[in-house]
Amino acid sequence: MYTNSIEKLAASSPSVSNYPSMAKEQEKQQKRKRQRKPQQQDFCKTFAALATLENNHRLSAQDGEQKPKLNYRKTSAAALHMRMPKLAVPSQTKATNNNEWKPMTASKHAKTTVNPIRRVTDCMSVAANPEKEPIRLNLGDPTLTGCLPPSEATINAIKNALDSHKFDGYGPAVGTLSARAAIVEHFSTPEAPFTADDVVLASGCSHALEMAIVAIADPGQNILVPRPGFPLYSTLCQPNGIESRQYKLEMDDKGLIDLVHLESLIDSQTRAIIINNPSNPTGVVPIIADEIYGDLVYGEGARFHPMATLSPRVPIITCDGIGKRYLVPGWRLGWLIVHDRCGGVLSEVKKGIIALSQKIVGPCALIQGALPSILRDTPSEFFDNTKKLLAANATTVYDKLSRVPGLRPLKPQGAMYMMVGFDPSLFGDETKFVCGLISEESVYCLPGSAFSLPNWFRLVLAFPNETTTEACERIAAYCNRHLRPCVERLEATMSIKKKNKGGRNGENGQGSEESSPIATDDNESNENSSDDNDGGDN
Secondary structure (H helix, E strand, O other), X not given: OHHXXXXXXXXXXXXXXXXXXXXXXXXXXXXXXXXXXXXHHHHHHHHHHHHHHHHHHHHHHHOOOOOOOOOOOOOOOOOOOOOOOOOOOOOOOOOOOHHHOOOOOOOHHHHOOOOHHHHHHHOOOOOOOOOOOOEEOOOOOOOOOOOOOOOHXXXXXXXXXXXXXXXXXXXXXXXXXXXXXXXXXXHOOOOOOOOHHHEEEEOOHHHHHHHHHHHHOOOOOEEEEEEOOOOHHHHHHHHHOOEEEEEEEOOOOOOXXXXXXXXXXXXXXXXXXXXEOOOOOOOOOOEEEEOOOOOOEOOOOOOOOXXXXXXXXXXXXXXXXOOOOOOOHHHOOEEEEEEOOOOOOOHHHHHHHHHHHOOOOOOOHHHHHHHHHHHXXXXXXXXXXXXXHHHHHHHHHHHHHOOOOOEEEOOOOEOOEEEEEEOHHHHOOHHHHHHHHHHHHOEEOEEHHHHOOOOEEEEEOOOOHHHHHHHHHHHHHHHHHHHHHHHHHHHHHHHHHHHHHHHHHHHHOOOOOOOOOOOHHHHHHHXXXXXXXXXXXX
C-alpha cells in the first residue's frame, strides 16, 4: 500500500531538470561522490544499503507482511557486496591485515604505576609445603577467615537499601546529600566541626587518598609519607609526577615520628604530609590524615584522637571509610573531609577534589544509601569484639615470638598488623626468610621491604586465635631449625680462631678464651625449647 503511494507520488512530481538550481546542486553532489576516496565510498554505500534494508523492512511490515526481525549482525559487508576498508592506528605506519598488528606499548602513566607490595611478592615464586595447611598472614583483609563478619545492622542496612530501589540510578559525583549528612552527624565534633559541603565520597579510602594527593600537588612538587607506611602512598604519587619523600618513624612500640628528620625534608615544593593516625606531629604544611583505622585502638590506655581535633590552625584533609572498622573492605566506600580553619587555605583544593570526583561519577549509590543506617545502628559491642580479638592475637604473637632468638616483635596499640624484626646474620635476607617460611611451614607474611623497612616482616592479626597460635609455633620452629646450624658455624669459626691464636702464643699459656657472639644463655636455650628464652631483642 505504502509502496504504491510512494511510486505514484514520484511519478507525479516535477522533474529535477525543471529546476536549474536543483540540477546544479545534484551535479555538485555527484562530483563530490566521484572525488571521495574508495574507503569513504565503501562506507557510504554500506550505510546507504543498511538504510534501504531497514526502510524496506519497515514498509513491508506496515503492508501486513510477516517479516523476521532484521539482524544487522548477519547483514555483513560481504552480504551487501561491499569492500570494507582496512583500519590503521597511530602505532601503524600503514594499513595492515589483522594478523600483522604490531604490539602496542602501555602509556607512561600505566608503566610508572607500581605497587611495592606487588613488586615484592612477584619475586617470591615459591610453593608452600603441601603437608601443611597454608596460613596467609600476608593479606590485610579481615573477612577472609570468617571470624570477623560485618554487623547485623550493616547487613540489614544494605538489604533495606536494595529493596527500596531508591538507589538504583546515578547520584551526585560528590555523593548523596543523605550520606554526606550522615558522616557529618557521626564524625563532626565541637573541636573540628564541618558540614556536608566539606565532604566528598569516594570509592574506598584509597580513592579518597588519590583525590587528595592529586588535588593538592602538581608534578614536580612533593608530599611527605611515613616510613614504614602504606606503600600505596608512593604508588599514587609517582605516576602523577609527584615526589614522595619518606620521613622516619621510630621502630618501637610507640612508633613516634622523627620530627627532626621530618622537618629536614620540607622545602618550598612540599605540599602536604600524609600521616597514619594515631600520631601527633607539628608543622606548617597541610596534613592528609589517613584514618581508615580510626578508633580501632586496643593498647593499654590508648585512645583515638582524630587529627582534626589536635590543632585549630593546621589545614587537614581526613581520608576515611567503612572498609576496616565495619569489616566490609570489598564494599569500597570512603570519603574525604576538608577541615579548612585558616581562611580558605584549602578552598581551591576542595574545588579540585570535587572536580576529580566526577571522573567516576560518584561511588556505589547502593552503599551510600545504606551508610546512614550503618553509621547510626552499628552497636558499640561490635567494635569492642573486633578490638578484643585483635588485642588477644597481638598479645599471643608478641609473647611467643619474643622468645625466639633473632626475632624482635613490636606490640601494636591499634590496627590489625604487627611488625617483626629479624637478624639477617642468622637467617639471611628477608626474601630468603619469608620464602623459607612459605616453603617449609606454609606461613605467608609480607617482607618489610614492601614498606621500605628491610629486615622486618609483617603479620596480619585478623585470624582466629588458634590459627594465630599455630602460625607462631611454625615460625618459631623454622627459626630454631635454621638458627642451630648458624650457631654451630659461628662456634666452629670461633674455635678455629682460638686454636690459631693459641698456637701463636702456645708455650706462654696466653691462649685467649674469646666469647661467641651468640650469648651463652641463647646457646643453652637453643638446645631446649624456644619457649624457655625470655629475650625479646635478639
